[in-house]
Amino acid sequence: MALRNTEPTQTGLSTLPQPPKQLKKNLSRMLWTALFLVTIVGAAWHTESDPRQLAMGWPNMWRLLSQFLTPDWVYMKKVLPAVYETIRMAIVGTTVGAIIAIPITLLAARNVTKNRFFVFLSRTFMNLIRTIPELLFAAIFVAIVGIGAVAGILAIIFFSFAIIAKLTSESLETIDSGPLEAMTAVGASPLTWIRYAVMPQILPAFISYTLYVFEINVRTAAVLGLVGAGGIGVPLNTALAFLQYDRAASIILLIFLVVLLIEALSGTLRRRLI
DSSP: OOOOOOSHHHHHHSSSSOOOHHHHHHHHHHHHHHHHHHHHHHHHHHTTTTTHHHHHHHHHHHHHHHHTTTTOHHHHTHHHHHHHHHHHHHHHHHHHHHHHHHHHHHHHHHTTOOOOHHHHHHHHHHHHHSOOOHHHHHHHHHHHOOOHHHHHHHHHHHHHHHHHHHHHHHHTTTTHHHHHHHHHTTTTOOHIIIIIIIIIHHHHHHHHHHHHHHHHHHHHHHGGGTTSSSOOOOOOHHHTTTTOOHHHHHHHHHHHHHHOOOHHHHHHHHHHOO
């Protein structure tokens, strides 16, 4: 007598009820998806986002885009001095900001500074500076020192200081503690083991972060001119104010080429350091 095959078929397997864990997982996924959709719809409703306005503005958008696609190549040569000023602003601001960040970086690292009060104070100061946008810094310094590149440089200094100090202090807490403990055991002074145990380990990361922030500052310096802080942003703001979109397009294209070149050079230097 042949035995009956009691194994469930593929069709039978598909009709079996799902395990409780799998069912719970599916319900959780559906719930989060629904919550995400409700959040998007609610945000669009509260901000009065209307796709019809975008559709109605498409003719104006196309007219504006057509003007941007025909840049004024002759005007591009006239704004080259402003581009050089933007690069100089980024160089000076990044360099000074990086130098100022060094002592705060050491004070904010828990494995270097044992006094918790100084660590807390340094980190609070860094976070406070990072919460202020660079455009607001530029507007403040324009009101203090007047319109010009000096206000832009001061804004870049504060922005560079906050970012470099934050990134470097976090990297500093991950260095090898062996050299620090060895030099402390033989009675080395804090300045000595910072020079011979800390700096050799953190210097490549510090330079890499400085180059990265320099890339950001070139783009930032181009925008700071919108509030009168010097650089290529001043002629860009003028071109936009007078609806000279062909000149604005030439300035934007020039900024793009400069940023692309600087990023390529900076990326090469960072890869060699790492």
